[in-house]
Amino acid sequence: MAHRGKFITFEGLDGCGKSTQLERLAQTLRAQGLPVVVTREPGGTSTGEKIRNILLDSSTIGLAPMAELALMFASRVQHIKEIIQPALNAGNVVLCDRFTDSSEAYQGGGRKLGIEPILDLHRILCEGMQPDVTILMDSDVAPSIERARRRNTKHPSKNGSPEGDENRFEQESRAFFGRVRNAYLAIAVREPERVVVVDARGSPDETQKKIGDIVQRRLKLVAKE
Ligand code: TYD
Numbered sequence: 001m002a003h004r005g006k007f008i009t010f011e012g013l014d015g016c017g018k019s020t021q022l023e024r025l026a027q028t029l030r031a032q033g034l035p036v037v038v039t040r041e042p043g044g045t046s047t048g049e050k051i052r053n054i055l056l057d058s059s060t061i062g063l064a065p066m067a068e069l070a071l072m073f074a075s076r077v078q079h080i081k082e083i084i085q086p087a088l089n090a091g092n093v094v095l096c097d098r099f100t101d102s103s104e105a106y107q108g109g110g111r112k113l114g115i116e117p118i119l120d121l122h123r124i125l126c127e128g129m130q131p132d133v134t135i136l137m138d139s140d141v142a143p144s145i146e147r148a149r150r151r152n153t154k155h156p157s158k159n160g161s162p163e164g165d166e167n168r169f170e171q172e173s174r175a176f177f178g179r180v181r182n183a184y185l186a187i188a189v190r191e192p193e194r195v196v197v198v199d200a201r202g203s204p205d206e207t208q209k210k211i212g213d214i215v216q217r218r219l220k221l222v223a224k225e
Helices: 018-031 046-056 065-091 100-110 115-125 141-154 174-190 203-221
Strands: 006-013 036-040 095-097 133-138 194-197
Touching: 006 018, 006 065, 006 100, 018 036, 018 095, 018 133, 018 203, 036 065, 036 203, 046 065, 065 095, 065 100, 065 115, 100 115, 100 174, 133 141, 133 174, 141 174, 174 194, 194 203
Parallel strands: 006 095, 006 133, 036 095, 133 194
Antiparallel strands: none
């Protein structure tokens, strides 16, 4: 799938500071005159946002891991077709908060489905579409999850859940998030040409500088006159 734009994905544990960094990078690139589209998974389209509500709502009980995986991919396929591919075809820089690496880390690692179903589904349903670069924000499990839980209690409406609710994933154990982190790091080892690990334990400004340098170096982005 050839395209004229650039596809940049952000990955990491809940609460690692991903959304903040994604917004900051969007601002920097826009200030350089580049057209930027910011989007997220699960979600990004109206169908995807409905699927997201099912996936993140803590009242969704007993969802089988394979059903969870299938819903993640249903949202993703719609997202690629409706938003990502057209935006890339039009020459935009697409910044996406999570993509298939999240399925590999959370469903493959966290839920112990293994990587094969994720890679197979990605090949079949997403035609193997790969980001030009993936920023993997690496952070320690315990503080990240603490932050995510605090954030969701403060802004409960984010996933349409009742006041004070957490998202379904943020109720998982430390062991779950330990597996998620390990699965992420394994992807970075397997695909070093695409995935760059950024230590996200410093201040937001330090992390922003690291990410900005990587994106400029890797993608040699040049604004149109
Ligand atoms: P969200 O509140 O957007 O978390 P964050 O801001 O940390 O990204 O919730 C998205 C949740 O969905 C997050 O816990 C990770 C999970 N997820 C998966 O388990 N698999 C996937 O393929 C994707 C895209 C997300």
